[in-house]
Amino acid sequence: MLGKNLIFYVMGAMVLALGVSSCQPDEEPDINLPDSNPAIEATFGNNIDVDNPFNYANPDIPNYIVKDNTGNNPITDRGATLGRVLFYDTNLSTDNSVSCATCHQQSAGFSDNDVQSQGVNGLTGRHSMRIINTRYAEEERFFWDERAVSLEIQSTMPIRDHGEMGFSGENGAPDFNDLITKLEGIDYYQELFTWVYGSPEVTEIKMQNALAQFIRSIYSFDSKYDMGRAVAPNDGAPFNNFTANENAGKNLFLAPPQFNQQGERVGGGAGCGGCHRPPEFDIDPNSRNNGFIGVIGSPGVADLTITRSPTLRDLVTPSGSIGPLMHTGFNNTLLSVINHYDNMLPSSDNPQLDNRLRPNGQLQQLNLTTQEKQQLIDFLNTLTGSNVYTDDKWSNPF
Ligand code: HEC
Numbered sequence: 025m026l027g028k029n030l031i032f033y034v035m036g037a038m039v040l041a042l043g044v045s046s047c048q049p050d051e052e053p054d055i056n057l058p059d060s061n062p063a064i065e066a067t068f069g070n071n072i073d074v075d076n077p078f079n080y081a082n083p084d085i086p087n088y089i090v091k092d093n094t095g096n097n098p099i100t101d102r103g104a105t106l107g108r109v110l111f112y113d114t115n116l117s118t119d120n121s122v123s124c125a126t127c128h129q130q131s132a133g134f135s136d137n138d139v140q141s142q143g144v145n146g147l148t149g150r151h152s153m154r155i156i157n158t159r160y161a162e163e164e165r166f167f168w169d170e171r172a173v174s175l176e177i178q179s180t181m182p183i184r185d186h187g188e189m190g191f192s193g194e195n196g197a198p199d200f201n202d203l204i205t206k207l208e209g210i211d212y213y214q215e216l217f218t219w220v221y222g223s224p225e226v227t228e229i230k231m232q233n234a235l236a237q238f239i240r241s242i243y244s245f246d247s248k249y250d251m252g253r254a255v256a257p258n259d260g261a262p263f264n265n266f267t268a269n270e271n272a273g274k275n276l277f278l279a280p281p282q283f284n285q286q287g288e289r290v291g292g293g294a295g296c297g298g299c300h301r302p303p304e305f306d307i308d309p310n311s312r313n314n315g316f317i318g319v320i321g322s323p324g325v326a327d328l329t330i331t332r333s334p335t336l337r338d339l340v341t342p343s344g345s346i347g348p349l350m351h352t353g354f355n356n357t358l359l360s361v362i363n364h365y366d367n368m369l370p371s372s373d374n375p376q377l378d379n380r381l382r383p384n385g386q387l388q389q390l391n392l393t394t395q396e397k398q399q400l401i402d403f404l405n406t407l408t409g410s411n412v413y414t415d416d417k418w419s420n421p422f
C-alpha cells in the first residue's frame with residue numbers, strides 16, 4: 025500500500041515537474057493554470073464560476089438508491105461543467121443551429137415535446153429520450169435499441185450522425201476532425217479544456233468523458249414517491265404520504281400477474297415493476313420489446329429492436345403535462361399506455377416480444393378495471409420530481 029502511494033506520489037511530482045497532465049480530469053487546486061480565464065468570463069458571465077463550480081461530483085442521493093453505472097469515468101465538478109457547455113453549444117452542429125439541448129430540453133425532462141426532433145439534415149427517426157437518472161441504472165447500454173455500449177460512446181454519436189448534428193463526413197459534410205479543429209479555435213474551449221484536463225487540446229475522448237459526466241449528473245429524487253420511500257421499510261409497505269389509490273396503484277405496479285392458460289389475469293398485479301424496477305425505475309437489462317414495434321411514418325413496418333426505456337420517473341412534468349411516449353412518440357396519455365399492456369393486441373409476427381407479456385404463449389390480457397387503471401396512473405404521477413426541471417446546474421450556461 026505504502027509502496028503504491030509512493031509511486032503515485034513520484035509520478036505526480038514528475039507530472040508537475042514536466043508541466044504535462046494526464047487525460048484524467050484534475051480536481052486539485054490550480055496547477056499550471058492561468059489566474060484568469062477571460063474568455064470563460066466574457067462568454068458565460070456569472071453562469072460559470074471557475075473558482076467555485078457547481079457541485080456535480082457529490083450528489084445528495086437517497087440511501088435506497090444503489091444502482092450506479094459510472095464505471096471508470098467518475099464525475100468531477102470541472103468535467104461536468106465542460107460537459108454542460110458542450111451540451112448546450114450549437115457549435116457542435118455543422119450549421120450552428122442544433123445543440124444536444126435542442127432535442128433534450130430541461131423543461132421537458134431533457135426530452136422533446138415534438139414526436140420527432142429537428143436535426144441539421146432532417147427529422148430524427150425515433151422520439152428523443154428523457155435523460156434523467158441515467159447513472160442510477162444497472163443497464164450500461166444506451167439508446168432505445170441499446171446499440172451504444174456505454175454512455176461515453178453514445179455521447180458523440182449524435183454529433184457524428186448526419187441527420188442530427190452533421191459531422192458525418194458523408195456526402196461532402198465535415199467530419200469529426202473538422203469539429204475538433206473548429207472547437208480548438210474557440211477561445212472559451214482553450215480555457216475550459218485547460219481547466220479540466222491541464223491542456224487545451226480537444227479530443228473525442230475528452231469530449232465523451234465530459235458529456236457523459238454531465239449527463240450522469242442529472243438526477244431526480246425529490247418526488248412524492250421518494251418522500252414516502254425514505255421512511256418506509258421497503259417498496260411493498262404502504263407509504264404513509266400516499267392516498268389509498270396511490271398505494272393500490274403501487275401494489276398493482278409491483279406485483280406480478282397470475283395467468284390462466286388463455287393468458288388472462290386471474291390474480292396478482294400488472295407486473296410493471298419486473299421491467300421498470302423500483303426504486304430507480306430503470307429498465308431490466310434483460311427486457312426484450314414490449315409490443316410497441318412501430319416505425320414513425322412507416323405503417324406496416326416493424327422495428328423489433330427496442331429493449332430500453334428511460335426511467336419511468338418524471339414521465340409527467342410538475343405542471344401535469346406529458347410528452348410523447350415510447351420510441352414512436354406514441355399518444356401522450358398514461359391511460360393509452362396502460363391500455364396497451366392491459367389488452368395486448370395481436371400484431372405482425374414479433375418473436376422478440378418479452379415472454380413476460382406472452383404468458384403460456386398467449387398475449388397478456390390483464391383485464392384491469394377502470395378503477396385499477398386510474399390507480400396505476402395515480403401511482404405513476406407520484407414519480408415526478410420538481411428540481412430537475414429548473415436547477416441552474418443543468419441549465420443553459422450561454
Ligand atoms: C436532433 C435531435 C437530437 C440531438 C441533436 C441529440 N439527441 Fe440525443 N437523442 C435523440 C433521439 C431521437 C434519441 C433516441 C435515438 C435512438 O434510440 O435511436 C436520443 C437518445 C439519447 C441518449 C440515450 C438515452 C438513453 O437512456 O438511452 C442520450 C444519452 C442522448 N441522446 C444524449 C445526447 C447528447 C449528449 C447529444 C449532443 C452531443 C444529443 N443527445 C443530441 C435526439 C437528439
Ligand code: HEC
Pocket residue numbers: 154168294295296297298299300311312313314316317330331332333334335336339348349350351352361362365378380381400
Ligand atoms: C417486459 C418488460 C416490460 C413490462 C412488463 C412493462 N414495460 Fe413498460 N416498457 C418496456 C420497454 C422495453 C419500453 C420501451 C418501449 C418503446 O419505446 O417502444 C417501455 C416503455 C414504457 C413507457 C414509456 C416510457 C417513455 O419514456 O416513453 C411507459 C410509460 C411504460 N413502459 C409503462 C409501463 C407500465 C405502466 C407497465 C405495467 C402495466 C409496463 N410498462 C410494463 C418494457 C416493459
